[in-house]
Amino acid sequence: MTLDLPLPRTSEEQRVPVYRSSDPTQSASVRPTTPLDDLNLNWTEKQLPERERTKHVHRLHPYLGKYIPQLVEVFIRRFFAAGETVLDPFSGSGTTLVQANELGVNAIGYDISAFNVLMTNVKAGRYDVSTLRKEVSDIIDKTERCTDQPRQSLWGKPTRSSSRATDNEYLNAWFAPRALDELLAFQSLISSYEYADFLKIVLCRAARSARLTTHFDLDFPKRPVTQPYSCYKHGRTCEPTQTAFKFLSRYAADGLRRVEQFGQLRTAADVQCFNADSRDGSIAAVDGIITSPPYVGLIDYHEQHRYAYELLGLTDRGDLEIGSASDGQSKRAQAAYVENMREVLENVVPSVAEGGPIIIVAGDKFDLYPTILQGLPLSCDTILKRHVNRRTGRRSGEFHESIFVCSRRSGSECRLG
Numbered sequence: 001m002t003l004d005l006p007l008p009r010t011s012e013e014q015r016v017p018v019y020r021s022s023d024p025t026q027s028a029s030v031r032p033t034t035p036l037d038d039l040n041l042n043w044t045e046k047q048l049p050e051r052e053r054t055k056h057v058h059r060l061h062p063y064l065g066k067y068i069p070q071l072v073e074v075f076i077r078r079f080f081a082a083g084e085t086v087l088d089p090f091s092g093s094g095t096t097l098v099q100a101n102e103l104g105v106n107a108i109g110y111d112i113s114a115f116n117v118l119m120t121n122v123k124a125g126r127y128d129v130s131t132l133r134k135e136v137s138d139i140i141d142k143t144e145r146c147t148d149q150p151r152q153s154l155w156g157k158p159t160r161s162s163s164r165a166t167d168n169e170y171l172n173a174w175f176a177p178r179a180l181d182e183l184l185a186f187q188s189l190i191s192s193y194e195y196a197d198f199l200k201i202v203l204c205r206a207a208r209s210a211r212l213t214t215h216f217d218l219d220f221p222k223r224p225v226t227q228p229y230s231c232y233k234h235g236r237t238c239e240p241t242q243t244a245f246k247f248l249s250r251y252a253a254d255g256l257r258r259v260e261q262f263g264q265l266r267t268a269a270d271v272q273c274f275n276a277d278s279r280d281g282s283i284a285a286v287d288g289i290i291t292s293p294p295y296v297g298l299i300d301y302h303e304q305h306r307y308a309y310e311l312l313g314l315t316d317r318g319d320l321e322i323g324s325a326s327d328g329q330s331k332r333a334q335a336a337y338v339e340n341m342r343e344v345l346e347n348v349v350p351s352v353a354e355g356g357p358i359i360i361v362a363g364d365k366f367d368l369y370p371t372i373l374q375g376l377p378l379s380c381d382t383i384l385k386r387h388v389n390r391r392t393g394r395r396s397g398e399f400h401e402s403i404f405v406c407s408r409r410s411g412s413e414c415r416l417g
């Protein structure tokens with residue numbers, strides 16, 4: 001069941017306790033009057049465990065490079081009122097848009113990656129849960145029947161050739177024959193359902209897990225692994241998976257549960273996400289911006305979801321990604337990043353209402369933002385530092401993020417640094 005619960009700020013403010021900076025778990029008690037210097041954004045793993053950071057639809061599909069919903073919540077509560085509109089020109093997996101909706105704030109997102117936009121619109125969508133439940137159960141049943149495999153043999157080796165062949169080289173290289181057959185069977189059924197886009201996300205999440213890779217290299221697998229391997233994650237010899245059905249059914253159920261959970265919190269606020277280049281996309285008038293741009297040379301946002309592009313036949317616009325890993329971190333790459341980020345901000349800042357907040361969360365390792373912000377029609381009021389120490393797996397380690405808290409000023413030119 002979907003509940004529309006607009007949250008008028010005035011009545012809510014009367015209920016929330018006063019924010020105490022010593023306890024960063026209190027995001028919900030941040031108010032428009034909370035002093036910026038009081039904000040404590042340095043959550044520890046214990047204070048903000050993974051299940052909270054990946055609550056409801058935030059874990060509908062893995063995505064490397066997202067910020068945490070609680071960070072967005074703090075800035076929405078501090079700077080936006082219910083009914084206003086926030087823009088995220090690098091909306092990624094949709095964290096800003098989903099959190100804004102939860103707080104009754106309208107949200108517009110742009111992202112160059114078609115898969116990210118699909119993911120965001122699926123997360124933020126409105127669902128009739130009983131219809132979704134029927135569709136999920138129906139497609140899983142049909143997939144199981146048409147892949148023609150008794151339950152127990154799903155764990156064994158492929159026993160027959162597939163009737164659903166593809167000439168896609170990537171798919172043939174990265175999936176065992178049985179896994180590919182199951183994925184293609186599920187995919188062939190999707191278009192007949194109302195919630196086809198939700199099912200596409202289930203398909204892609206299952207495909208991610210079913211790739212021929214090791215259990216410890218789901219983020220950046222370089223080449224297919226077809227033989228048993230020594231798995232440091234499980235401390236034994238593991239085999240690359242031969243099947244996808246178990247993932248399809250597991251993620252269909254998990255996705256349904258997550259959508260139901262968000263449905264309990266979803267408000268009537270508007271959410272729209274567009275597949276566009278933020279350097280030149282036409283931007284609607286908004287009350288403010290909250291965003292985390294790509295960092296310099298860290299992640300290839302299209303490449304991390306290669307399986308989705310291949311399966312869904314989405315257009316790859318990776319050449320338009322700003323700061324992609326493949327461009328590296330050289331001086332030249334940094335200069336290109338500055339130029340591209342300036343183009344984005346020159347395009348989007350004028351859409352913000354006078355005095356509106358522009359919050360930019362950036363890993364500014366190369367100290368480029370003073371140059372990027374220079375001369376733009378905004379004032380940079382504060383730069384907050386955030387200690388990030390919760391990363392796990394291959395991306396573990398700690399670092400600091402800078403949060404540039406700016407306001408739109410049409411008559412002024414930002415001077416920093």
Ligand SMILES: C[S@@+](CC[C@H](N)C(=O)[O-])C[C@H]1O[C@@H](n2cnc3c(N)ncnc32)[C@H](O)[C@@H]1O
Pocket residue numbers: 063065066067068089090091092093094095096110111112113116276277278279291292293294295301302320321322
């Ligand atoms: C750091 S991520 C944003 C993550 C987001 N805050 C979240 O929580 O999911 C940066 C995003 O910028 C997108 N991007 C890169 N270049 C872009 C461009 N020229 N126009 C629009 N989006 C772009 C990438 O595809 C990526 O999804």
